Amino acid sequence: MVTNNAITMLNNVKPFKTTWKVEVKVLHSWTQHSNYSGGDSLEFILADKMGFKLHCTCKRLFFARVRKFKIGEWRFLENFTLHPATKKYRATSHRFKMSIMSKINLDFAALNLLGDNYLKWALDTEFILRSKDLVNESQKTIMHNEKD
Known part of the structure; x- marks a missing residue:
């Protein structure tokens, strides 16, 4: 259940807090395989209603938290972390990359009903x-x- 009432657009989220609430649609997802100790990760491209896009990553440990994510569905997300997107490969032009935490809240968004x-x-x-x-x-x- 999402607890915060204020919805923030993706272009306004910053890494100084983890209690942002965003309303996003999953545009694309893929699995990133890794030989390192962190293991595989599930990657997403998320977009808000203004069209701003953000790259999101979820380590294998938290796959159960995001199994509800379906491409094309709108969701409210709350309790996630942001890190600078600094590597050579960037999936979006956003300055930050979202990471799924153990206490993330996912909920259906009203936009699923509106189209x-x-x-x-x-x-x-x-x-x-x-x-x-x-x-x-x-x-x-x-x-x-x-x-x-």
């Missing part, structure tokens, strides 16, 4: 470019009509 049309809009660059072209055409028409 995700606004996320599609936030990530749809074609829509943005078409809108810009329409504005330019409208301005040209107005300027042409003012000359007449």
Whole structure:
């Protein structure tokens, strides 16, 4: 059960606390194999309703905590840690990488009921470019009509 009421966007989370509450959708997931003592990890790309993306990792020890994560579902997440994303390979442009802790709270988000049309809009660059072209055409028409 999620306990905090304030929802924070992914671009505003910082590593100085672990009690952030975010509402995210799982865009992609994969298993990262490792020969080191930490073992395998489960990796996720998460996005919020504004389209900001964040890389999330979960060590094998906590796989049971995230087994409910399904691609395309919206979830509330609370009690996680953030670390600087400093390695050569970065899955997203976000400055930080999320790590799943033992006490993470996962809960279904209301956005599962609403659908995700606004996320599609936030990530749809074609829509943005078409809108810009329409504005330019409208301005040209107005300027042409003012000359007449």
